[in-house]
Amino acid sequence: MIPRSGTETTLHYSKVVERYAHLFDRPEIRLRFLNHTLALQTDCTDKLNGWLDRFPLIKQSKLYERHYARLLDLLLYRLIVREINKYLPTSMGERLRLLRQQKAPVAARVYFSFYQARYLFHVAGLAFVVLLICGLCSATVWSAHRVNNYLASRYSKSNPTDTHAGSPGVVYAQTPANYLPDYKPEKVWLVERKDNFERYSNGGRISTDYETDNHQRAYYVLPHTNGAMNVQAKPIGELHHEPAGLLYHTSESDLLPFTADNNESIETHTRGLLEYVRRNRSYNYVIDRFGQIYRIVRDEQAANHAGHSVWADKQGVYVGLNESFIGVCFETRSDASVEQLTEAQLVAGRLLTQILRSRYQIDDADCVVHGLVSVNPDNMRICYHHDWVRNFPFAAMGLSDKYQVAPVAISEFGFTYDDDIIAQVGGAMWPGAVAALAEFDRRAAAANLKTDDLRKQMRERYRQQMELARKSRDTTTDQTESSRALDQTNTPQG
Amino acid sequence: MEEKNQMPANKVEVPLPKSGAVGLDIGTSRIVAADSSDSKLTRTELNAFVAVPASDMIEQVLKQKHMVFERNCKNLYVYGNDSDFFASFMNVAARRPMRDGLLNPQEEQSQHIMQLIVQRLVPRARRNNEVLYFSLPGKGEGVNGKLVYHQAVLKNFLSSLGYNAKPLNEGQAVVFSELQDENFTGIGVSFGGGMCNVSVSFMSMPMITFSIPKGGDYIDRNVTEVLGEANSTKVRLEKEEHLDLSRAPKDDLSRALHIYYEDVLQTLIDSLRAEFSASSQLPKIDRALPVVLAGGTARPAGFLQKFEQMLVAGGEFPIEISDVRMAKDPLTATARGCYIAAMSEMK
Numbered sequence: 001m002i003p004r005s006g007t008e009t010t011l012h013y014s015k016v017v018e019r020y021a022h023l024f025d026r027p028e029i030r031l032r033f034l035n036h037t038l039a040l041q042t043d044c045t046d047k048l049n050g051w052l053d054r055f056p057l058i059k060q061s062k063l064y065e066r067h068y069a070r071l072l073d074l075l076l077y078r079l080i081v082r083e084i085n086k087y088l089p090t091s092m093g094e095r096l097r098l099l100r101q102q103k104a105p106v107a108a109r110v111y112f113s114f115y116q117a118r119y120l121f122h123v124a125g126l127a128f129v130v131l132l133i134c135g136l137c138s139a140t141v142w143s144a145h146r147v148n149n150y151l152a153s154r155y156s157k158s159n160p161t162d163t164h165a166g167s168p169g170v171v172y173a174q175t176p177a178n179y180l181p182d183y184k185p186e187k188v189w190l191v192e193r194k195d196n197f198e199r200y201s202n203g204g205r206i207s208t209d210y211e212t213d214n215h216q217r218a219y220y221v222l223p224h225t226n227g228a229m230n231v232q233a234k235p236i237g238e239l240h241h242e243p244a245g246l247l248y249h250t251s252e253s254d255l256l257p258f259t260a261d262n263n264e265s266i267e268t269h270t271r272g273l274l275e276y277v278r279r280n281r282s283y284n285y286v287i288d289r290f291g292q293i294y295r296i297v298r299d300e301q302a303a304n305h306a307g308h309s310v311w312a313d314k315q316g317v318y319v320g321l322n323e324s325f326i327g328v329c330f331e332t333r334s335d336a337s338v339e340q341l342t343e344a345q346l347v348a349g350r351l352l353t354q355i356l357r358s359r360y361q362i363d364d365a366d367c368v369v370h371g372l373v374s375v376n377p378d379n380m381r382i383c384y385h386h387d388w389v390r391n392f393p394f395a396a397m398g399l400s401d402k403y404q405v406a407p408v409a410i411s412e413f414g415f416t417y418d419d420d421i422i423a424q425v426g427g428a429m430w431p432g433a434v435a436a437l438a439e440f441d442r443r444a445a446a447a448n449l450k451t452d453d454l455r456k457q458m459r460e461r462y463r464q465q466m467e468l469a470r471k472s473r474d475t476t477t478d479q480t481e482s483s484r485a486l487d488q489t490n491t492p493q494g
Numbered sequence: 495m496e497e498k499n500q501m502p503a504n505k506v507e508v509p510l511p512k513s514g515a516v517g518l519d520i521g522t523s524r525i526v527a528a529d530s531s532d533s534k535l536t537r538t539e540l541n542a543f544v545a546v547p548a549s550d551m552i553e554q555v556l557k558q559k560h561m562v563f564e565r566n567c568k569n570l571y572v573y574g575n576d577s578d579f580f581a582s583f584m585n586v587a588a589r590r591p592m593r594d595g596l597l598n599p600q601e602e603q604s605q606h607i608m609q610l611i612v613q614r615l616v617p618r619a620r621r622n623n624e625v626l627y628f629s630l631p632g633k634g635e636g637v638n639g640k641l642v643y644h645q646a647v648l649k650n651f652l653s654s655l656g657y658n659a660k661p662l663n664e665g666q667a668v669v670f671s672e673l674q675d676e677n678f679t680g681i682g683v684s685f686g687g688g689m690c691n692v693s694v695s696f697m698s699m700p701m702i703t704f705s706i707p708k709g710g711d712y713i714d715r716n717v718t719e720v721l722g723e724a725n726s727t728k729v730r731l732e733k734e735e736h737l738d739l740s741r742a743p744k745d746d747l748s749r750a751l752h753i754y755y756e757d758v759l760q761t762l763i764d765s766l767r768a769e770f771s772a773s774s775q776l777p778k779i780d781r782a783l784p785v786v787l788a789g790g791t792a793r794p795a796g797f798l799q800k801f802e803q804m805l806v807a808g809g810e811f812p813i814e815i816s817d818v819r820m821a822k823d824p825l826t827a828t829a830r831g832c833y834i835a836a837m838s839e840m841k
Contacts (some may be wrong), residue, residue, distance in 0.1 A: 014697040018677045027674040028515075028837030034677065034698045036837065181594060 013041055013076055018079050029087050037076075037083045044075045081115040092116065188358040198295075206285075206293045206299065210274045214301040217241050219323035219494040220472045221316035222465050224412060239472055240324065243299060245313075246356055246367030247306055247321055247373065248397075249283060249329040250340070250348075251388040258289060258342060266290070273331060280304060283327040285352060291344025291454035293352050299360075303327045308384060309373040310415075310462070312408035313365045319462070320469040321373055325366070326356055334371075334387050346396050354399045366398045371425070372432075375409045378467065380459050381434070382415045389425045406436035413462045414440055414455035514624040516616055516657065517832025517841050518607075519667070520648060522592045522688030522711060523790060526829035527615035537615050542588035543607045544580045556580075557835040564610060571603065574611050587725045588815065594707050595631040595688035596644040600780035609651055619656030625839045626657035627832035629664045629684075630692045634705035636713045660835075667695025667831030672786040672821050680784040681815075683762065685791035685826055687711045690762050694770075696779060702769050706761050710791035711755040720750055733794060740796025758791070759804050770812035782816035788827035803824070 015039045048071070052059050088094075114121070178274040192199040198206045219240050253273045256262045270288040277283055277296050284303045286294045297303035307328030310319050318324045330338050330349065341349070356362060371389030375382050383389055394401050409415040410433060417437075422429060444454040517525040521541060528536045548570045556563050561576040562682040572580040574771030591604035591611075593596065598604045616626070630645055631637060643708055645661050652659035662670075678698035684691045687710040694702040714726040714733065723729060734749050743749035787801060798820050805811065805818065821827035 014699075018697060021677050027670065027834045028840075030674060031670060031678060031698055031834055032838035038697070038699070423545075 006204070009045075009072075010038075013038060016073075016076055017041075017080060020084060023084060033083055033087060037079050037276065040079045040083075041072075041076050043081070045072060047393060048072070048075075081375060085115060114442060136148060146309050149322070155254070166445050186358065188355050200355050201236050201273075202351055202354050204293065204348070204355050206295050206355075208295050210278045210286075211295050212278050212281060212297060214297045214303060217243065217300060217470050219303045219318065219320070219469060221324075223316055223399070224312065224408075225316075227370065240302065242363065243324065244318060244328045244359045245311065245321070245325040245368065246353065246364055247309075247325040247327050248367075248369045248392060249305060249327060250334050250370075251277075251286070251329050251331045252387065253331060255289070255333055256332075270331060276328070283329040285326070285328045286329045286331060287328065287345050287348045287352065290340050291342065291348035293348050297327075299326060299356070305329070306370065306373065308375050308377055308466070309370070310375055310407075310409045310413065311366070311368055311373045312412070313363060315409055317412070317465070319465045323469065323472070326360075327370075328352060328356075334389070340391055341393065349393075350397050353399070364400050367394075367397070368402045368405075370407075372402055372407055373409070375413075375415050377459070377462060380415050380455060381421060382409055382417050383421045383425060386424055388419075390430065403432055404431040406439055407432060407433040408436075410436035411439040411443075412453075412458070414458035415462075416440075417453070496810040499535065509655075513835060514619075514621060515836035516624070517651070517667070517829045517836055518612070518616060518626060518628040518722075518835070519664070519826075519829035519832060521686045521790070521828070522590060522593075522637075522709065523686070525608075525615060526731075526826050528826060528829035528833040530833065534827055538825065539611045540577055540612055541576040541592055541608065541611060542577040542581075542589070542590055543571050543603070544577050544584060544586060544588050544719065545569045545571050545603070546584060546751055561840045562614070571607060571610075573607050574614055582727070586669050587619050587727070590613075593688060594637075594711070595691075595705065595709070596637065596640045597647060600639075605647060605651075610709040612651070613655075615733075616652075616655060616657075620806035622656065623658045624656065625836040626652055626655075626659045627662045627667075627835040628652060628659060629667050629687075629828050630831055632665060632693065632703040632705040633691055634689065635707055637689075637705060637707065662757070662832050662835050663693050663700060664691035664694055664705075664828050666669060667693040667828040667835070668786055668788045668821060669693055669831065670698070670834045671827045671831035672788070673784060676711075676784055679779075679781070680786060681766075682831075683785065683787050685698060685709060685758070685787065685789035687790060690789070690791070692762065692766060692769075694783070696822055702773050703764060704769055706758075706765050708758045708761055709789075713751065713758060713791070716754050717747065717750040721746060738796050739794055739800040754802065755794070755797075755800065759801055763804055763808055767808065767812060782814035784816045785818040786821055787818065788821035788824040790825055 017034055020232070021034055024033055052064070058064055102158075102388045126155035186202065188202045188204070189198050190198060191201050196207060196209050198208065200206070217240070221237060221240065221244070251273055254269060256265050256269060259265070266289055270290075270292075274286060274290075274294055274296070279284055281297050281303050283305045284295065284299060284301075286296060288294070302322045303326075304322055306325060309321040310317065311321060312318065329347070330341055330345055332345070336338070353367065357364075357367070369392045370389030371383055371386040374385035376384040390403070394403075401492050407415075410417075417429060417433065440454070441451055444451040446452060449457075502606055515529065517528040519528075523541055525538055525541045526538045532538075532761065546569065548565055548568060552570055553565060554564075555571065556570065559576075561580060562574050563570050563572045563576075565571070577588045591601055591602060591608045593600070597608075599778045601607075617693065619626075626650055630648075631641060633641065649659045649661065664684040664686065665682040668744075669678050669680060669686050670682075672696070673680045679696050680694075682695065686727055689705045689707050689709045691705045692703065693700050710733075714729050717723075717729045717733075718726045721729070729751070733751055737748060737751050739752065739755055743752045785805075787798060792798075798818060802818050805815065823830075
């Protein structure tokens with residue numbers, strides 16, 4: 001729209017104002033309305049032009065050309081409505097009657113109606129703004145939840161309630177923690193590193209006094225078998241070197257009464273334990289009774305802590321967890337009748353869990369105890385080691401209860417348990433083990449096989465996979481060293 | 495030493511304006527005050543006076559006749575409406591404080607007499623900033639310099655009465671009083687005693703204003719001269735009471751009056767044409783404009799027809815004229831227009 005010339009503008013405004021002047025019978029009011037409105041419009045125009053003169057860029061823009069005249073028209077209508085309101089009777093009915101009598105233009109009546117209802121519009125506008133703000137807040141919160149869930153799913157390998165697609169009925173993690181239900185592993189970072197310790201942002205302090213080396217981790221993630229022998233035991237993806245999970249142990253070492261007068265003796269015992277563990281490269285971490293965390297075998301290296309063991313998550317199956325899981329050992333015993341962990345160990349265990357999960361993005365589903373993963377392939381029994389086969393405080397570590405999870409050793413590979421094992425674990429198997437056994441029976445039925453026949457087949461399957469895991473180790477480490485370590489951990493040591 | 499006439503009988507109680515707004519038409523022959531848009535409620539005084547040497551006898555007669563006068567040490571001044579009667583009584587011509595629409599420089603007492611007359615019509619303002627609009631001639635030939643003085647003198651005097659005094663073009667005042675239905679768009683012409691004033695108004699805004707130095711006095715003076723009359727009283731009486739411009743003149747006096755009326759009208763129409771042609775300020779008005787005629791000089795019968803005939807006879811007019819009409823009350827139209835302007839500014 002091309003800006004109008006001065007004379008044209010005057011004529012245009014006058015015509016607009018004239019339409020509304022007919023509302024007024026009395027000459028002085030009509031004259032006042034005309035003069036005031038046009039004078040005010042001139043003032044408005046001058047002010048607008050003065051403002052625009054200060055911003056020449058706006059004046060040169062196409063926006064100015066298009067909308068300048070429209071803006072002035074809007075200002076004029078605003079003034080008209082305001083002036084009409086001054087001079088018309090105060091009664092709403094009289095005003096409308098006057099508008100009808102004077103045959104005011106429809107536009108005038110509409111404008112006037114809007115003006116009359118302006119407070120209603122104000123309230124409606126205010127309500128709209130409030131609703132908009134509430135909506136935006138809700139949308140923000142909702143989006144944050146969605147983003148949070150997405151990030152959680154992105155950086156967490158499994159959903160605690162997720163079931164494996166290929167193994168319907170097999171539950172990897174089912175029961176949430178009884179307390180700290182909303183706990184999420186927080187981002188933890190290294191704050192300080194000194195010669196003999198590391199300090200982390202969650203308060204965790206790791207002593208490196210006993211740190212030692214072992215061979216580098218190397219493992220494959222194997223596919224779920226689904227109980228079918230025709231599935232090729234080919235590994236999923238590349239050879240992995242990063243830790244995939246945490247495996248908690250008990251040291252099964254001698255424990256003195258935890259009293260102040262035993263300080264020195266307790267520490268002496270701890271030093272003995274640490275020397276032993278370092279010499280045999282038994283664990284990656286040891287947490288003593290005072291809650292001090294010691295790193296023994298470095299994280300990127302395998303410790304000899306798991307022996308024959310198998311665990312699975314939705315990614316796949318891990319066989320021989322020395323290579324894939326970090327071993328964390330609490331200085332305690334499985335048969336301790338009163339308490340298995342000191343308060344300091346609970347806190348330290350939680351802190352270390354946070355540190356390691358944060359550093360290696362370890363999923364909750366892959367934080368488990370040694371007793372649940374340990375197997376004996378010779379007799380196809382589980383619980384070759386039974387440390388933490390009960391009473392591990394998963395919740396205190398910020399983890400879900402793995403006693404509810406069906407062990408893959410039973411549900412897929414057909415490992416089983418007998419009365420001796422039941423007696424060893426306290427007279428009753430954990431719920432996950434019972435569920436896994438039923439699942440294996442269901443698979444055998446589905447395959448039209450007797451359970452024992454399927455078990456024999458799966459034993460062979462396990463051996464194949466164990467061999468594959470062994471070969472993977474041999475690509476990066478000395479086979480003899482690995483075999484020795486494997487043999488060592490198969491001794492009845494935790 | 496000045497001595498005012500203190501007689502209660504001579505005191506006319508000036509009604510106070512109800513609204514606080516006053517319109518004042520200060521014409522060469524009459525001063526009209528309006529504080530209502532009703533023409534019946536206007537007040538008029540002749541803008542004239544008669545001065546006679548002061549004597550106790552004359553003063554006594556004036557008092558008996560309840561005439562309005564003022565005495566100073568030398569003279570008695572009879573002014574306002576009584577001046578006409580007193581002039582006839584004394585067989586002298588009444589003197590005018592104004593001439594050709596402006597203060598008469600040849601009358602020493604012009605300002606003082608005018609103030610006396612105005613005070614008979616307009617009371618002092620009761621509140622501050624009561625608005626008073628007074629009529630003012632438009633610019634024209636031989637007027638411009640004097641107009642400034644005329645305006646300043648009147649404004650100062652009216653302000654001294656407590657008013658927020660503002661001038662208004664006479665022609666525009668006619669527009670305000672008569673062209674409300676057209677939203678004050680049209681041509682207002684005031685045919686006064688001293689001059690004729692024209693305003694072309696668009697939506698209450700004067701686009702063209704001008705005056706011509708010819709009016710009723712011009713007609714009277716010239717007719718008197720060409721007919722060799724001793725004074726203009728006979729001419730004025732003939733003009734005001736018997737003249738019919740729609741009929742052919744029947745004697746020398748009416749013929750002369752016809753001639754000079756036509757001269758005045760022709761001058762005005764020519765000026766109007768010239769102003770329209772010369773003006774660059776006029777917006778492109780998309781409608782025909784009405785013409786309203788007012789003023790004492792427009793009162794003779796047939797004036798309206800004469801004006802229309804001459805307008806048509808002159809050929810095509812620069813703008814389209816919708817109609818030519820006479821003001822409802824030609825004598826008070828200007829004062830009422832001033833009143834409307836004043837009212838429009840009242841809070």
